[in-house]
Amino acid sequence: MIDLLKKNGNFYKANIHCHTVLSDGKMTPEQVKDYYKKHGYSIIAYTDHNKYFHHKNLNDKDFLTIGGFEADFHVYDKSGTPTRLRTCHLNFYAKNPETAVMIPEPKVYNVTVINDYIKKMAENGWLCTLNHPAWSLQPTDEVVAIDNITAMEVYNHGCQTIYNCGNTINYYFSYLASGKKTFAVATDDNHCALLEDGLPDDYNDVCGGYIEVSMPELTYENFIDAFENGRFYASTGVELKELYIDEQTDELVISCSPVCRIVTRGIKYYNRPRIGSRNNDITHARIPMSEIKKMHPTYFRVELFTTDGKCAYSQPYYFDEK
Numbered sequence: 338m339i340d341l342l343k344k345n346g347n348f349y350k351a352n353i354h355c356h357t358v359l360s361d362g363k364m365t366p367e368q369v370k371d372y373y374k375k376h377g378y379s380i381i382a383y384t385d386h387n388k389y390f391h392h393k394n395l396n397d398k399d400f401l402t403i404g405g406f407e408a409d410f411h412v413y414d415k416s417g418t419p420t421r422l423r424t425c426h427l428n429f430y431a432k433n434p435e436t437a438v439m440i441p442e443p444k445v446y447n448v449t450v451i452n453d454y455i456k457k458m459a460e461n462g463w464l465c466t467l468n469h470p471a472w473s474l475q476p477t478d479e480v481v482a483i484d485n486i487t488a489m490e491v492y493n494h495g496c497q498t499i500y501n502c503g504n505t506i507n508y509y510f511s512y513l514a515s516g517k518k519t520f521a522v523a524t525d526d527n528h529c530a531l532l533e534d535g536l537p538d539d540y541n542d543v544c545g546g547y548i549e550v551s552m553p554e555l556t557y558e559n560f561i562d563a564f565e566n567g568r569f570y571a572s573t574g575v576e577l578k579e580l581y582i583d584e585q586t587d588e589l590v591i592s593c594s595p596v597c598r599i600v601t602r603g604i605k606y607y608n609r610p611r612i613g614s615r616n617n618d619i620t621h622a623r624i625p626m627s628e629i630k631k632m633h634p635t636y637f638r639v640e641l642f643t644t645d646g647k648c649a650y651s652q653p654y655y656f657d658e659k
């Protein structure tokens with residue numbers, strides 16, 4: 338059996354893009370922890386703008402904080418003011434939060450500058466994700482030109498609830514189609530406040546995009562290992578319980594919370610093979626690998642979704658993967 342989820346223990350729910358009062362978010366780090374814990378999360382990566390924090394004081398046996406920050410790059414006019422015509426936002430996560438040293442961002446939108454910064458940060462122990470390319474108004478070819486990203490957001494809940502541009506799966510498609518590899522993540526990018534009744538304000542950008550990370554125990558080292566090696570899937574509300582190739586029958590086996598459709602996607606616009614229903618009544622499926630290989634010769638990934646648009650995204654599986 339080839340486990341496409343690369344399970345290595347339990348799944349832990351994580352939001353890896355989060356703002357607090359330490360930048361332009363409205364919740365304190367403690368409020369974020371309380372709210373997300375109450376909603377079934379075990380991991381928050383705190384990624385305030387341009388400032389690195391690791392809130393290890395908030396860790397407990399059921400809750401893990403990851404240290405990080407969000408960097409931004411701008412196009413400027415002659416007076417040195419950002420034009421706001423395009424930007425690039427990257428999240429960085431410290432592989433070792435005790436020794437991590439943040440290198441100041443160059444803040445200039447230029448693919449070479451961005452790639453040099455990511456490379457320098459990687460050499461200093463930081464993992465990188467590319468955030469919300471649609472909100473950033475990045476041309477697809479400039480997204481595809483970015484190297485060495487561990488993952489790319491395919492869904493950003495804040496961009497969706499506030500600006501209706503949170504779904505960025507087509508950028509991800511183009512990135513993979515170019516031959517580059519990166520994992521898919523869904524995040525909240527939450528900025529909202531909690532009102533007196535405990536409910537979020539009208540931004541309502543909490544608990545919408547997340548990853549489920551498989552690891553033996555809830556530790557920082559395990560998270561980094563799982564994140565670097567793709568032991569997670571992205572979701573906006575669909576649970577992916579099993580996803581493996583049964584080598585005996587040569588079938589892809591899928592088990593999930595109820596969905597209306599399962600599609601395999603690769604380099605072609607033919608999203609086949611696929612399985613569908615009018616209602617959310619599919620929880621198991623088997624698809625012959627011969628059909629998948631016929632349509633997707635190099636790699637494929639799986640998307641599962643419901644009638645109301647909730648989705649789970651597997652990581653890509655490459656046939657030459659060991």
Ligand SMILES: [Zn+2]
Pocket residue numbers: 407426468469
């Ligand atoms: Zn951002």
Ligand SMILES: [Zn+2]
Pocket residue numbers: 354355356407526
């Ligand atoms: Zn953000």
